[in-house]
Structures are given as C-alpha cells and as structure tokens.
Amino acid sequence: MFWNIGVTRKNSNKLLLILAIMLSTMILPSIEIRSSLPRVRVDDVLIFGVFALNIVIGLIHRTPSEYDLGLTYHEEQARGMRAVTGVFLLLLGSMIVSNLFGLIFLKTPFGLRDAMEGVTLAKYYLAATLAVSLDLQEGEFSLLRNIFLVGFAFILLLSWGQFLNIANVNAWLTPFFARSHLDNLVNANPPRVLGTFDNPNVMGIFSVITLTVFVSLFYFRDNERARSIFLFAAVGLTIKLIFMTISRTALLGTAFVLVLLSLWALFKFRWKKDMLIKVGALLILTLAIFFTSPRGFTTRINEATNLETSTSAQGHLLRAGNAFEYIKESPILGWGTAKTTMTTLVDDEYALITRRYGVIGLVFYLWLFLRPLKAALWKARFYNFSSPEQGMRETKILLGIAYVAATGAIFIYNITAGIFYNLQLMTFFALFMGLIYRIEGEND
Template identity: 80%
Template structure:
C-alpha cells in the first residue's frame, strides 16, 4: 500500500501527516490561486503531494525490498485496504457509468470540471487509506486526541470572539474564512458564528460530530471523577457552540445524537442508576443551554416548525426543485455530473447525487457511509464492556460507537446541505472512516 513506502514508511511520519491534514481541515480556508482555477486547500496539497512523492521514490528505489510500493503489510491492514477500495471503486464506477450514459443517450456535455468529481473522490480515498495505514496504539491516540483538542480550542476561542465581536474580530479576521456570510455574523441579531468554516451550518455540524466523541467517552468509558467532569464540561461547550451557529439542521442532528447515544447507553448498561444520572445530567444541561439562549435564537428555531412561512425552508425547496424534475426524467443512472449545464447548488445532497448518478449512484453513495457503520457495529457487539483494563481496545470501541452516531448526524445534515461536497468536513470524516476500517481488520 502506497502509504507504507517513501516518506510515510514509519508510523510516526504517518501520524505527523494525519495531524497536519486534520489541522488544515479544521482551521484553514481554501486558497484562491487564480480566479479561473478551483480553490486549493493545504490538505489537498499534503495528500496528493506526499502520495506523488511516495510513488516517485518507489520508481527511483524500486529494487530494494523496503520500496516495494508498500505491498507487504500486515493482514489486518490488507483486509482494511480491500474493504475501503471496494467501496470507493463501486461509487467511482457509478460515476463513470452515469457520465457515459448521459453523454451517449442524453447528449449531456462532459467538461473538465466534471473530472474534478473523481479528483474529489480520490482525495477522500487517500485520506481514508492514510488513516487505516496507521498503527493506532495508546501513544498515537493520545497525540491525535491532544492535537484535535488544540484545534477545537482555537475554534472555540474564535467562535466566541465572533459572537461577542471581541477586538472587532469580525472586521479583520472573520473575512479570512468567509466573506459571503459576514451579514449573518455582523448584522444578525443574535449573530451566527462560523468559527473557521465558511458557513454557520458547516460549523454547526462539525460541532455535532465533535459532540459524538465527547458524549461517547462520557457514557461508555470508565472515567475518574475529574475526567468525567471535564467531559461533561466539554459536552456543554460543544452544545453551546452548536446553538451559537443557530443552524436548525445542526440542532436537529444534536437532538438525534443525544437521543441515540443516551438510549444506546441505557440499554447497554441495563438502566443502571449511574447511567440514569449521566443521561439525566446531560438532558438538564441541554435544557439549561437552550432556555438561556437569546430570545431571537428561540424565535428562529420556532420559525422552522412552520414550513409554509419559513423563508429558509422555502429557499431549500426551491434550490432542490429542479433536481427532482431531472430525476423523474432519468431516475436509474441520472444525468452525469453535468457541471457545465446544471447547477451545483442543490440544498439536498441526496437529490444532487440522485440527479447526477441516479438511484444506482445514490445506493452506492449510502454504502460509502454505511459500510464502515456496519464494521463499527460489529466491533461494538464483540466488545466486553464489563471487563476491566481494556486499554486501546476500549478506546477503539469508543471510536466505533462515536462513528455510528456521527454518521446519523451526517445523514440529517445531508437533507439540507451535504458533507461529500464540503472538502473540510468530508476530509475529516474520511480520516475517521479510515480508522474504523483499520479497527475492523484487527482481531481483538
């Protein structure tokens, strides 16, 4: 496997690359090189650049055994690579088939922009395979966790600065991340934060994905009292961050995540007193944060319950409307990517994928997410929660539980937006996917 050769032969170098990509996806916006070219991200450069360098080194030093393109690796990694490759190749195949069908039978023109769809999928594949190539032990997990918390801390500080406009940050720093949503921040009442992302809704779902990790560790892991308190505080800060974005989709995803994980924990631990106290504490904390939010916040949330008069809901329906008309005309294989002739602004990723690749492509799109969920559930089922001193096995099981809840949140988010076409979110999620695939391949 290409991550086991060249500059990423060692586990430490793989970890450093993962950390750099993770921080880039969390903290940095895309950069414009030229107005006629797609915007570029640092994590794009890192992934494709190191991959190309590894291939180059293999071509130069392909005679020594250590530069065999990494094809000699452990069986657990081999199983993981086969699984993730099959899933990505199936989705890529549906893309190619739909574009061929559209070009031949529907006379839909194919452009250079459409090729970028394959490049995007290749990026996520590289991110997933990089993560699964990592031998995740306690030391590596500790570094990953601490680095993620540093990045999250920066996001929290910036988000509160945007909310309160500390040092007039919305005039000189916020535009660095998103010029188009400044009115939502500066002029809105109350302001909507977007942290280091380009949209408050993206910031909201990132906070929900982070919430799944904290809640999972709070419920399912044996924690000392101090660590339990710190996790409780982290959950509160993350929920508050979600509320500060005033993203109604993210709030719905928050409710789903808390419900799923709470019920899961209650049934797993047979409604024990300690778990009832934990679930009750998080429920009260969520209510406290909700009812202490500004009145304008609750007004915006209540607006979402009246779909007939909600301008936001009507806007989503209008942007998705044309997609449904096209789907009726070609439901099986879709119209191909068709970026040259059709809009890419469809506020429903399921509708956009179906319009492009038909129900066949939609099924394989779902499989892209559900295949690692299947693996995660199987590992959770096999884990003995009553045993003591589980170490890294317990940590990996926690990641599996969090991934299942995170995928549920993503499925909600895709109704009014979409993760696949957001390079920041999907890069982070692809790294998460890769860890789950590697955990699946391991025997424990």
C-alpha cells in the first residue's frame, strides 16, 4: 500500500497525518490564494502532498524486500484495501461511462471542471485508504479520541460565541469561516450558528455524526459513573449545538439517530432497567432542550411543516426541478458531469448524481456508503454486549454502530443537501469509512 512507504511507513506517522487531516476538516475553512484560482484546503495539501512524496521516495529507494511501493502489507489491510478499492472503482467507472455517453451521444461538453470530479473522488479514496492502513490500538485510539474532543470543544466554543456574539466574534472571527452567510444566518433573528463550516446545515449534520459516537458509547459501553456523566453531558451539548444551527434536516437526522440507537440498545439489552433509565434520561434531556429553545427556533421548525407556505421547501424543489427533467430524458447513464452547461446547485444529492451519472451511477454512489455499513452491521451482529470485558475490540464495534446511525442521518441529509460535494465534510467521513473497512478486515 502506498501509505506503507516513505513518510507514512511508521504507524505513528500515519496517525499524525490522520490527526492533521481530521483537525483540518473540523476547524479550518478553505483558503483563497488568488481570487482567480479555486480555494485550497489544508487537508487537500496534506493528502495529495504526502501521497506524492511517498511515491517519489518509494521509486527512489525501492528494493525487493523493503520498498516495493508498499504493495506488500498485512492481511488486515489487504482485506480493507480490496473492499474500498472495489467500491471506488465501480463509482469511478460509472462516472467515466456516463461522461463518454454524454460526450458522444448527447453532445455534452467535457472540460477541466468536469475532470476535477476524478480528483475529488481520488481525495476521498486516499483518505479512506489512509485510515485502512492504520493499526488502530488503544494508544492510537486514545490520541485520536482526545484530539477529536479538542477540535470539537473549539467548535462548541466558537458556536456559542457566534450565538451570543461574545466579544463581537461575528465581526472579526466568524467571517473567516462564513464567507457569505453572516447577514442572513449568523446575524439573523434567530441567529443560526455555523461553527467552523460555511453553512449551518453542514454544521448540523457534522454534529449529528458526532452525536452518533457519543450516544453509542453512552448506551452500549458499561461505563464508570464519571465517564457516563461526561458522555451524557457531551450528548446534551451536541444536541443543543444541532438545535442552534436550526437545520431542519439535521434535526430530522437527530431524531432518526436517537430513535435507532435507543431501540437498538433496548432490544440488545432486553429492556433491562439500566438501559431503560439511560434511554429515559436522554429522552428527557432532548425534550428539555427542545422546549427551552427560543421562539424563533420553534417558528422556523413549524414553518417547515406546511410545504405550500415553506419558502425553504419550495426553494429546494425549484433547485432540484430541472434535474428531474434531465433525468427523464436520460435515466440510465445520465448526462455526464456537465458542470459547464448545467447547474451544480441541486439541493438533492440523489437527483444531482442521477442527472450526471444515471441510475447506474446512483447505485454505485449509494454503495459507497452502504458497503462499509454492511461491514459494520456484520461485526456488530456477533458481538456480545452483555459481556463485562472491555477493550479495543468493543470500541471498534461501537464505532461501527455509530457509523450505521451516521449513515442513516447522511441519507436523510442528502435529500435537501449533499455530503459528497462538500470537501470538508466528506473527507472527514471518508476517514470514518476507512476505519470501518479496517475493522472489518481484522479477525475477531
């Protein structure tokens, strides 16, 4: 594997690179170098830069026994690599076929912007395979967890600062993250926080993904009292953060996650008293946060219940409308990427993918998320959560359970937005995917 050579030959260096990429996706916006050039992300530079450096070092120093471009690696990695490579190749193949079909038969032009679709897919593939290459043990997981908590703590502090405009933060710091949403979102009434992302809806779904981890650890692990209190507080703060974004899609995702994980825990532990208390406590906490929210919050939520008067719902339908017309004309293979001739602003990722790559492309797009979900469910199926034994094996299973819930929330989010074309969010999720592939490849 190309992550087993050069700079990332050691497991510790892989971990450091993953930590740097993770923090970049969590707390750093894209950076403008010149107004005429696309904005650049630090995680892009890290992923492609280290990958290129590894290939160069591997070619310079290759020997049959030591530097065979990383093609010799452990079986755990091999299983994960085969799985993730197969999924990405299927999606890439469908993109190529659709673009060729559009170019030859539909006379759809193909330009540099369209070719960048392959670069985007390559970035996610490299992020996922980097996570696959990591030997995740107790020490690595502890550092990964702690750095994540530091990043999330920064997001929480900034979000509360935006909500209350502490130290006039919305005048000097928030614009660094929100380039176009200050007046109509952060400074609106009610204010919608966006944390370190450029849109409150993205902040909302990122918080939902985080929530899945906290809730999974709270429900399924037999924690000591101090850790249980910490996880309970973390769940409450995360739910409050989701509410502060006033993202209705994220709120629906939150409801899905809490219901799914609560029912899963209740049935897995056979409705034991301790689990009933945990579920009841989270229910009361969620209701308390909901009913103590500002009036503007409930007004915006109620506005979405009537599709005929909801400006947001109507806007989503208008932006997706043209895509459905194009889908009717070429449903199987789509029109190709076609960024120069068709709008990229389609508030439904399923419609956008189908318009570009047809039903076949949509299937492989969904498989990108469903394949690791299948792996996570398979691992969880044979695990005995009633056993008092804890350790990395249990932690990895719990990460898989969190991934299952997070995938469901992502599928809801994609109805009115989309994760695949958000480089910040999808790169973070690709790392999550990679860890699931690696966990699948390990023997119990």
